Amino acid sequence: METLLNVNNLVTSFRTAKEKIQAVRGVSFSVDKGETLCIVGESGCGKSITTLSIMGLLPDNGEISEGSITFQGQELTKKKEEEMRRHRGNDISMIFQEPMTALNPVFTVGYQIMEPLNLHTNLGKNEKRKRAVELLNQVGLSNPEKTLKKYPHELSGGMRQRVMIAISLACNPSLLIADEPTTALDVTIQAQILDLIDDLKEKMGMGVLMVTHDMGVVAEVADRVMVMYAGNVVETGTVKEVFENPSHPYTKGLLASVPNVDEEDHSLEAIPGTLPNLNEKIAGCRFHPRCPYAMDKCRKEDPPHFRITDQQQSKCWLHEEVPSHESTHKAYS
């Protein structure tokens, strides 16, 4: 498979009045053509900041302080704003969580769908219109001609999210980043949207990077999974490996705390404690204060990524005995 996106040792930090805090602490991953990688984690784990770093959409006080992001062989972190703008909405595009805040309330849906076409293509007016209708058809909106003339407030949540997807697909992107695309939607609508993204991925051979906190969504759409905790990647693997044989205690805890509707008498196990603040100084592994398996070593030293199978890696000292590939990941501390 052809690698589309390669992120290597990404560190993203924010300047605050007091200090510089790291939201993403050395994250590495890649997305291949035609595959879906899901980033899972709870709020504040750095999953959204990772996607914003890729898009070059960090807020003013944020910066990529280390690492590289290559997209189709080109380094993105070195690009100027002007050059990044040529990628955004063109070959990399993004779907945001809340379609109401991402859509502009004073422009019609049609205008907003044609905007990326205006910026990135030389199509004529009629051709753009045709393409917009085609896109709305593709995302399953009935009566696209009429929808083009509507304003976002005239649409329901599910329809708005479809419009967002239509906009992001306008220029046939090769990489689609979806940040919690269904979190604000009801389950029946969520199912429709997930099916839609999956269908389009198959048809167009896009790479999809999806951010979510819902393990159910991950199990349905992901090919590979990356679990993040407090700015670090704690586990990666194929979806089967991570769900059937989770190796990191945090992944295990996360899976045990999801209520299961199919099982009779399924007992919920919470992870004790709360997520640490970004600026909290924690010696050793950042998960150790909440970890049921924490050992002395965990309190002192930050674990590297240990390889468990071909695809699966875990950032946990419990897997130390397995031969590690420490050399490739030592740049972390």
Place this chain on the structure above:
Amino acid sequence: MSLHTKPILEVDQVKKYFPIKSGFLKRTVANVQAVENVSVDVMEGETLGIVGESGCGKSTFGRTILGLESLTDGSIKFRGEEIGGLSDRQLKKYKKEMQMIFQDPYASLNPRRRIGDALEEAFIIHTNLRKTERKQRVKELLVEVGLKEEHAERYPHEFSGGQRQRIGIARAVSLNPSLIVCDEAVSALDVSVQAQIIQLLKELQQSHQLTYLFISHDLGVVKHISDRVLVMYLGATAELAPAGQLFSNPLHPYTQALLSAIPRPVVGRKKERIRLKGELPNASNYPSGCPFHTRCPLAHERCRQEKPVWREVEKGHFVACHEV
């Protein structure tokens, strides 16, 4: 369970309409039929889960029971006494008995008041305790919900989401109520914290003999915590059954579709989904006949014209559908 035999709350044919007013004279031109003929008995000590998509009237139903919304029609009895349509003053003695936990406790806490002062207020209004006794009760409450005594001196912004929800729970249980309406009480929390709060709610139910009305859109959570589950669609009741039975043998086509749409956290067990067409109709333009007929895969002529009757098909299993 023998515990759940006496009804604490009897809800009969409850309706809640919000008028849409228009024109110079502000005449009512239409109604949003938020709650449409809901009848259900809630038993002492049970947890009744209420599920449905956004806009199905589940929150309005919860608020109507507590008297936070006026009743349009029908009757609500609490321990045999009619409480529907009472004035605020008449309701005061029941408010001690019925409390609510909200989705976002941060929005309901005054940012300039210490947690201790906010929790103390209920005791000032409803009890004759002296100041030192009140302070003592607040400290006990905080410990009971898993916080520390010294948290009483802190302000709301100093707490995380899970801790704030614990404060919301402390406030709700402070006067030893018998019924608590939990409106999306764990929906805003991360899963690891969500499981902690669910456990806390279960412990409190045991120690205080609480009855919960647990409103949520998350079917997994509802299944986990509820004894019985009520499915609502567009303000009306679609199905009511013991939790295990509802999830293993759903009868109403809407319940079936809803259950099949939940993403399962299990790989490779991708079930065939029942796809619903379209979205929830507007409640101000209420469909004739069965409210679900516009999206129902089984709909036929009768469904479009005739409203299905709410009937008991098995013991404790109620459903409103012509096809069952």
